[in-house]
Amino acid sequence: xxxxxxxxxxxxxxxxxxxxxxxxxxxxxxxxxxxxxxxxxxxxxxxxxxxxxxxxxxxxxxxxxxxxxxxxxxxxxxxxxxxxxxxxx
Numbered sequence: 866x867x868x869x870x871x872x873x874x875x876x877x878x879x880x881x882x883x884x885x886x887x888x889x890x891x892x893x894x895x896x897x898x899x900x901x902x903x904x905x906x907x908x909x910x911x912x913x914x915x916x917x918x919x920x921x922x923x924x925x926x927x928x929x930x931x932x933x934x935x936x937x938x939x940x941x942x943x944x945x946x947x948x949x950x951x952x953x954x
Contacts, residue, residue, distance in 0.1 A: 905949040912945020 916938040923934035 901952060904952045908948040908952055909945050912942055912948065916941035916945070 919941055920934050920938040923937060924931065
């Protein structure tokens with residue numbers, strides 16, 4: 866009967882240790898994933914700001930038509946979206 870109690874304690878300890886390791890690995894994964902999401906958001910925001918300032922500069926210089934300025938803005942934002950995808954994966 867004494868052996869069965871110690872066996873229960875060993876199994877309980879092993880299960881607790883396994884659960885602790887699993888929780889730590891999950892927390893590390895979540896932290897890494899959140900950092901990737903943050904980097905992706907930063908890349909996307911930077912692209913939006915760059916696109917906006919480029920369009921303003923384009924219209925101020927009046928070197929191109931407004932539709933061409935819009936297309937440049939779209940291209941810049943699309944580049945930011947692609948950068949975000951590259952960061953996340």
